[in-house]
Amino acid sequence: MNKPATITAFSACPHDCPSTCALEVEVTAEGRIGRLRGAPDNDYTAGVICAKVARYTERLYHPDRLTRPLRRVGAKGEGRFEPISWDAALDLIAEKFLDAEARFGTETIWPYHYAGTMGLVQRDAIHRFRHAKGTSRQFDSFCTNMAWTGYVAGTGRLSGPDPREIARADQVVIWGTNAVATQVNVMTHAIAARKQRGARIIVVDVYRTETMKQADVGVIVKPGSDAALACAIMHVLFRDDLADRAYLARYTDCPDALEAHLASRTPEWAEAICGVPAADIVSLAHMIGQVKKTFFRLGYGFTRTRNGAVSMHAAASIAAVTGCWQYEGGGAFHNNGAIYQLNKAMVEAPELKTATRLLDQSLVGRVLTGDRTALAGGPPVTAMLIQNTNPVSVAPEQRKVVEGFAREDLFTVVHEQFMTDTARHADIVLPATQFLEHDDIYKGGGHQYLIFGPKLTEAPGEARENLFVINELARRIGAKDHPGFHMSAREHVDWMLVNSGYGTLADLEAGRWKDMQPGFEQAHFLKGFGHADGKFHFRVDWARTLAPNRPEDGKALGPVATMPELPDYWDAVERADADHPFRLVTAPARSFLNSTFSETPGSVKKEGGRPEVWLTAQDAAKAGVADGDKVVMGNGRGEVVLHARVIEGLVQGTVISEGLWPNSAFETGCGINTLTGADPVAPYGGAAFHDTAVWIRKAG
Ligand SMILES: Nc1nc2c(c(=O)[nH]1)N[C@H]1C(S)=C(S)[C@@H](COP(=O)(O)OP(=O)(O)OC[C@H]3O[C@@H](n4cnc5c(=O)[nH]c(N)nc54)[C@H](O)[C@@H]3O)O[C@H]1N2
Ligand SMILES: Nc1nc2c(c(=O)[nH]1)N[C@H]1C(S)=C(S)[C@@H](COP(=O)(O)OP(=O)(O)OC[C@H]3O[C@@H](n4cnc5c(=O)[nH]c(N)nc54)[C@H](O)[C@@H]3O)O[C@H]1N2
Numbered sequence: 170m171n172k173p174a175t176i177t178a179f180s181a182c183p184h185d186c187p188s189t190c191a192l193e194v195e196v197t198a199e200g201r202i203g204r205l206r207g208a209p210d211n212d213y214t215a216g217v218i219c220a221k222v223a224r225y226t227e228r229l230y231h232p233d234r235l236t237r238p239l240r241r242v243g244a245k246g247e248g249r250f251e252p253i254s255w256d257a258a259l260d261l262i263a264e265k266f267l268d269a270e271a272r273f274g275t276e277t278i279w280p281y282h283y284a285g286t287m288g289l290v291q292r293d294a295i296h297r298f299r300h301a302k303g304t305s306r307q308f309d310s311f312c313t314n315m316a317w318t319g320y321v322a323g324t325g326r327l328s329g330p331d332p333r334e335i336a337r338a339d340q341v342v343i344w345g346t347n348a349v350a351t352q353v354n355v356m357t358h359a360i361a362a363r364k365q366r367g368a369r370i371i372v373v374d375v376y377r378t379e380t381m382k383q384a385d386v387g388v389i390v391k392p393g394s395d396a397a398l399a400c401a402i403m404h405v406l407f408r409d410d411l412a413d414r415a416y417l418a419r420y421t422d423c424p425d426a427l428e429a430h431l432a433s434r435t436p437e438w439a440e441a442i443c444g445v446p447a448a449d450i451v452s453l454a455h456m457i458g459q460v461k462k463t464f465f466r467l468g469y470g471f472t473r474t475r476n477g478a479v480s481m482h483a484a485a486s487i488a489a490v491t492g493c494w495q496y497e498g499g500g501a502f503h504n505n506g507a508i509y510q511l512n513k514a515m516v517e518a519p520e521l522k523t524a525t526r527l528l529d530q531s532l533v534g535r536v537l538t539g540d541r542t543a544l545a546g547g548p549p550v551t552a553m554l555i556q557n558t559n560p561v562s563v564a565p566e567q568r569k570v571v572e573g574f575a576r577e578d579l580f581t582v583v584h585e586q587f588m589t590d591t592a593r594h595a596d597i598v599l600p601a602t603q604f605l606e607h608d609d610i611y612k613g614g615g616h617q618y619l620i621f622g623p624k625l626t627e628a629p630g631e632a633r634e635n636l637f638v639i640n641e642l643a644r645r646i647g648a649k650d651h652p653g654f655h656m657s658a659r660e661h662v663d664w665m666l667v668n669s670g671y672g673t674l675a676d677l678e679a680g681r682w683k684d685m686q687p688g689f690e691q692a693h694f695l696k697g698f699g700h701a702d703g704k705f706h707f708r709v710d711w712a713r714t715l716a717p718n719r720p721e722d723g724k725a726l727g728p729v730a731t732m733p734e735l736p737d738y739w740d741a742v743e744r745a746d747a748d749h750p751f752r753l754v755t756a757p758a759r760s761f762l763n764s765t766f767s768e769t770p771g772s773v774k775k776e777g778g779r780p781e782v783w784l785t786a787q788d789a790a791k792a793g794v795a796d797g798d799k800v801v802m803g804n805g806r807g808e809v810v811l812h813a814r815v816i817e818g819l820v821q822g823t824v825i826s827e828g829l830w831p832n833s834a835f836e837t838g839c840g841i842n843t844l845t846g847a848d849p850v851a852p853y854g855g856a857a858f859h860d861t862a863v864w865i866r867k868a869g
């Protein structure tokens with residue numbers, strides 16, 4: 170008898186990664202999933218995906234997947250649960266939510282989500298739930314605030330040159346992103362440019378990452394000092410006649426003021442701040458000034474600091490001084506958010522929105538421990554529904570987060586695929602589908618495709634999709650009705666496409682993806698930048714600038730008054746001092762995705778099995794620790810226990826801890842975010858995950 174055929178189906182990677190890879194998925198005749206590959210005929214993915222998703226069956230068929238609803242029987246955080254039926258679980262949740270509402274009003278309920286799946290239906294249906302019930306809403310601040318604000322302050326629009334043009338550049342500057350780890354396709358195209366055109370690859374980071382190891386030129390800066398480097402580069406461009414003055418006159422707001430302002434931002438001035446030797450800054454500026462087709466790929470990493478928006482704006486400004494925006498293969502790209510004009514009214518029900526309070530997701534620890542400012546003047550939070558995020562691991566000020574989730578008067582529901590640090594603190598845990606088990610649509614932040622990801626296999630046990638939980642709970646707690654609550658995920662996707670003028674779901678499935686790339690002139694801002702005057706803005710009024718993440722009330726956050734008007738180094742970082750001599754960067758691990766994949770043995774092994782802090786030999790000596798020692802690292806927010814590793818390729822004073830390991834991987838159960846601060850970064854919020862002063866000593 171012939172073996173039943175395995176078919177190849179198509180999907181998109183759902184994880185929170187700018188690459189949003191187009192996937193080919195093997196499905197056996199029995200409906201089991203086999204290998205996942207990058208779609209070879211998608212010209213951005215180009216057949217390449219990361220190793221952690223290539224071995225996805227390890228996660229999909231993981232023995233620890235949640236398959237039944239669970240009710241807590243032990244203490245909060247202890248992890249003892251007993252099975253309960255879906256109906257009983259949903260009824261209990263409704264009863265508890267309604268009790269909470271009766272005591273404190275609907276704002277006591279905080280549906281809390283982030284981007285565990287980037288699918289637009291399964292991720293964002295929670296907005297509809299919030300609006301239809303009038304619960305507290307959420308101000309997103311984990312990830313994009315400083316980066317998007319800084320980029321848009323310059324360009325006026327969150328888009329840029331076609332990311333595929335990286336392959337047609339003569340020079341690629343990868344700034345503040347560890348692309349090998351966090352968005353592998355950037356490397357695919359950069360390496361293609363090197364092979365085909367001899368392009369030079371320049372990488373700017375705070376340590377010698379895997380990306381820097383593949384570069385022709387590596388520039389290692391001190392954390393949070395990128396704007397100083399950018400300013401000195403622009404100083405040299407003006408000084409050595411490498412600025413494109415015709416371009417500046419036509420396309421920028423105040424080139425003369427910028428030039429005058431930068432006169433004192435010399436390479437020597439910058440060296441003292443960023444640690445890069447002045448001579449290296451000059452040669453870097455010459456490389457950038459002499460190659461017209463220079464593509465700047467600006468990442469998020471260098472903006473996760475208290476001056477991050479200013480750093481992003483300064484780096485993007487370099488491209489306006491050289492005028493490289495004009496050329497194919499040139500310009501500065503960060504994210505393509507603005508090219509998609511999707512109508513999400515059916516998913517989110519914006520017409521039901523009321524002015525309920527916005528709670529900052531990064532301040533979850535302060536909110537749950539009763540901080541009045543964080544509570545925005547409203548009632549305590551006593552009921553939460555959490556989907557797509559693991560705040561007990563990923564949110565800053567972890568000590569407060571854990572203290573908050575341990576509250577007996579807080580009723581927490583966590584809808585999850587695994588027993589995460591957050592699920593462990595829940596009263597009710599609901600089992601969730603993974604992306605190959607539900608339908609959704611995805612848009613690439615780092616590219617320009619819309620991609621459909623169909624349900625390809627059955628979920629294990631009783632796992633259900635996010636949409637199901639949202640629809641069922643809304644009904645049971647008496648939320649306002651809305652047609653969106655009665656539609657399947659496929660119907661939502663079809664409605665969204667049709668009502669955006671993008672064809673139908675059938676069209677998208679037939680074509681596998683839809684290329685949304687704007688034309689060359691628009692993408693390169695040749696008809697003008699996104700601001701009303703059509704210019705790139707060097708001068709920024711930070712308290713009033715346009716920004717995708719600006720809070721609804723338009724008010725700026727943090728110490729906005731001292732932000733520099735023109736590109737400059739802004740000394741707002743958490744400084745090292747005698748008691749905290751090191752600056753910690755909590756960079757991503759290649760084999761994890763935020764806290765995801767830390768449950769798969771393959772990824773844990775690749776990451777060396779345990780959390781570490783990396784430091785130079787001199788710093789190790791200064792701290793009195795040796796390679797391999799168990800150490801305590803701490804600051805005023807708390808302490809963590811992990812192991813030290815001595816490495817090279819780091820500026821003295823900088824220490825690195827890669828990966829969001831589960832809290833339980835640390836000896837005292839306190840994860841890396843015990844050390845990071847939640848104070849909102851100016852001007853429009855965000856968490857400074859890579860901007861932390863610490864001390865280190867040998868564990869006693
Ligand atoms: N493997 C893997 N992939 C991921 C993720 C992951 O955790 N693991 N996370 C996903 C998510 S949610 C996002 S938002 C993206 C983010 O992806 P990226 O844009 O790459 O941003 P980060 O991951 O924050 O950090 C990237 C790099 O910034 C460097 N960096 C930190 N501070 C500074 C600085 O002051 N200056 C400079 N020049 N560099 C600095 C870090 O050392 C790190 O190498 O990646 C996604 N992809
Ligand atoms: N120290 C430090 N902290 C950081 C960062 C850092 O660089 N350093 N990076 C920050 C950044 S950029 C981000 S974006 C945040 C990300 O933080 P999170 O948004 O919490 O991201 P993940 O850790 O990937 O967790 C997502 C969770 O969603 C679950 N999930 C996935 N798909 C589904 C689904 O369809 N339904 C349901 N119900 N659940 C699902 C996964 O199992 C996983 O547990 O972390 C931030 N925290």
Ligand code: SF4
Pocket residue numbers: 182183184186187188189190218219220222223351352353354762
């Ligand atoms: S995690 Fe990122 S690089 Fe890996 S498959 Fe998904 S989108 Fe591609």
Ligand SMILES: [Mo]
Pocket residue numbers: 185311312313
């Ligand atoms: Mo992120």
